[in-house]
Amino acid sequence: MLSKKVLGLTTAMAVVATGAMAASHSKSLTIAIVNNGHMINMQKVAEAYTAETGVELNWVSLEEGVLREQVTSDTATGGGQYDIINIGMQEAPIWGAAGWIEPLEFGADYDVDDMLPAIRNGLSHEGTLYAAPFYGESSMVMYRKDLMDAAGVSVADNDSWDNIKAAAAAVHDPDNGVYGACLRGKPGWGDNMAFITTMVNSFGGAWFDADFRPTLDSDEWKAAINFYVDLLGTYGPPGSEGNSFNEILALYNEGKCGMWIDATIAASFLEVDGVAYAQSPNAGNPVGANWLWAWAMAVPAGTDNADEAKAFIEWATSKDYILAVANHPEFGWGSVPTGTRSSTYAYPEFKAAAGFAAAEMAAIESAAPEATDLKPYVGVQFAAIPEFPEVGSAVAQEMAAALSGAKSVDDALAASQAAADAIMKEAGYY
Amino acid sequence: MAIVAQSTKAGRISRATMAWAVGLVFFFPIFWMVLTSFKTDADAVKPEFLLFFTPTLENYTNMTENYDYWRFAINSVITSVFATAFCLVVGIPCAYAMAFNPTRRTKDVLMWMLSTKMLPAAAVLYPMTFLTKNFLGIFDTHFLLILVLCLINLPIAVWMLFTYFKEIPKEIIEAGQMDGVTTWGEVKEILVPLAWGGIASTALLIFIFCWNEAYWTVRLTTTDAATLSKLIEGNRAPEGLFFGRLSAVSTAAVGPIIVLGWFCQKQLVQGLTFGAVK
């Protein structure tokens, strides 16, 4: 009797529970976005899209790492949870190649040729576009010209790393809460490794050789990492092992950084006075001293609403969207997503609102993610291969250990090399 | 109370002071979080506004406008309430049978149940995603979360209830039987009143665990069943200065459960003995 009652109750509860979740949506899109300012703004701008088309939009905003984990596991198991996903340049070409995301084709009004070529290439696989860029970025130096002038130093475009270090040393004043250089140190292939790999690249180093064997024990890596640990360890803020884009942005806006080398998109969030921009420092590599990245929108292959999803992406990455943000009462030209279309940089209002426009455009145009003789893979601060996140995070932790002083640079690089080698061998490269 | 009488006045005062100090130290991080939630992001990191600042609600309005706080909160309430109820409905009969009719294997069954609690969730995440999404089609439903939350907490519930039921003197039931009380009467008039404390505190503890669960609730949901822990995952490091926003979201996520805990602390303590009190 008792157990029957139990069963009955269980069923009753299951029914109640299922009833609560059965509210179905007729015409709605579920969009996974990374929790960044431009994406959050999109939720408000897109209210107009819903009003016009009647398509309801459900936003899932997540921290970058969690987003990647969720979107990857959903897409790899055939999708179905999201109609539109935010992915980056690392994923777009390989997910396109694996058939996880659908190719994108837009109408003539969309003017796909207006898209910055480097960005478009980075999001394509064999000439087919798989993800449409929402905003793009390269990296550059954002320094406090007021502090540099007071200290009698300057930073030039594509300056040498030694000059960068000298400038950092000149403005470093920890007693008054100003640190010479704020750089990424938080472990993660998209965090400290984005900066470190770009720096290594400028020293002429790369992740893999032509056979995809890791080259982390090369002289270029040793030189670059020694320089990085020295620069950030000496002139960086305490706790740099935990700093990535968001943390440094907070420090910078508190006036605690003399210079910051990071994504160009940061420039649109800077609120301190006296900021000037310079192209990324270089140690001699003719190409690729600065990275290239885009947060893009893609349609996973498992969705039932592919047409509606593509229509939304077409709208959200169009020229009209730029204007919609510019004319939105809450936003304006200072808040438009940048780094995707040449036409954006032609608006005088944009140039007036964004002092960084010219530097950003130059940085994006000079970024060189293509595979070269030096490196067999696509990408500056990453390698567009499925195994990269695993290799990248293993190495990232070693780099953070070197920065913390828990390991010598040589030991950290040797451990990185061994770990990367094991992963690549396991993945069947050799 | 000879000991109390013996202790000096100075001793008592210093003891009370210490107790207060410890209480305040433990509560301080929560106080700090609530206080910071009323500061703007910019003020939150400025030493001059450490304690004195112009309070603002902008972090809370930002949260409700941009992140649909109420949907997450309602999902948290639904899943936690039903999971707790489900857990008790399955757990009480089991614990009852184990306590009043122990066999040689009862202990082993109980131990086995507890050992399932030690299975690392990460080990079965991928199969669970695959099964629930592609095979059963219940991914991102309240039903799935309720089931999972119930299952991961069931061992603790059974154990807690078992230890509580075990302490109920069986002679009372015997006496009732001698007096010719009906079976239903025994359950209603003798068992339920005696076991109430244990059931209530089990329910509270399980409810807290359900509310705070963050591994499965984040990974088995997208939108429809997403709970407050997912809201936290989305907001734990937003762009720029974020202490104010983060504090507001955190306060809104843990506030309800803390207040519930305050109101129910007596009931919680009552049965939280796991058989440790003889």
Added chain:
Amino acid sequence: MTLGVIGTDANDPNKPFHRNLDGETTIRRDGILMSNRTLPRLLQTPAVVLLLIWMLVPLSMTLYFSFIRYVLNSLRRPEWTTPSISNWRGFGNYEFVLNSKDFLFAIQNSLMIVGSILFCTVILGIAIAVLINKAFPGRGIVRVLLISPFFVMPAVNAVLWINMILDPVLGLQGIAVGGINDLIAAMKDAPLVGWFFSLWPTLEPISFRATQTSAIAVIIMVTWQWTPFAVLIFMTSLQSEDQQQKEAAVLDGASTWSQFRFLTLPHLGRPIAIVVMIQAIFHLSLYAEIEIVSRGNGNKNLPYLIGEFANNNIGAASATGIFAVILANIVAIFLLRMIGKTLMD
């Protein structure tokens, strides 16, 4: 009649019975004899079956994946992206995981953080429980303040501590260190006492996200959250302590310490076992705290390692999962032995 169980026939609610501890079923008022095992079994069935499914179904899939090549995406070996028996590789995944950089570290570190948290919470828990055991003005409020951390979500706990409290620049630690340094600097020029302050060094804030400290940060925050749980259990237990025994000890001239050592501590033996057991269950699978504090830099456990492999290599993640299950079971057997003896008394 002695102890026993009462109930009704599973098929007929009008047939009550009684059964004693030896399993003898007694005929109740209506004289129906029941099989002496059926009802308790039926009552336990839902819980046992549910847990059995929960344990076996996903775990058997994990076990299967751990013996095959299975990756989410591969440009070189597309055949590995479908879980299929033709990708069987025996113990290859296990070998890869055993030889991977952080495997041993993850196990050692996991035991280290769990052990440290248990040590800290038990010591602090006993101290605080003894402290608030006797009445003092405002005891109710202090108790409410004390137990509050237990209700905080793990992720909130981690972001709160690592950002707002422990951050070496913007957090309270940074602000406090900066303030003290400013104070020392100002006092250096003061007359008379200036020489004293000029001897003081400038304080350096500690980074809690560094390799050397990230495990400590996690131990601090988890101890903060779980000490209240220990306090609750010890407090309840202390209230049942034999006061007469204590009074007798006082009359015999026993010191406060020896009262604590020889009366209170033995009384707390069982609750300590309970606290250790429950916390070990929860802390072996710490995840959010490790992720938020340092992303695995200097601090890792097997669940975190699984998460890293699961980026792409499901085979390796599954093999790690099986290792984690084995480890959990070893710890479980150890702990259950410890409390199992007293549990059934």
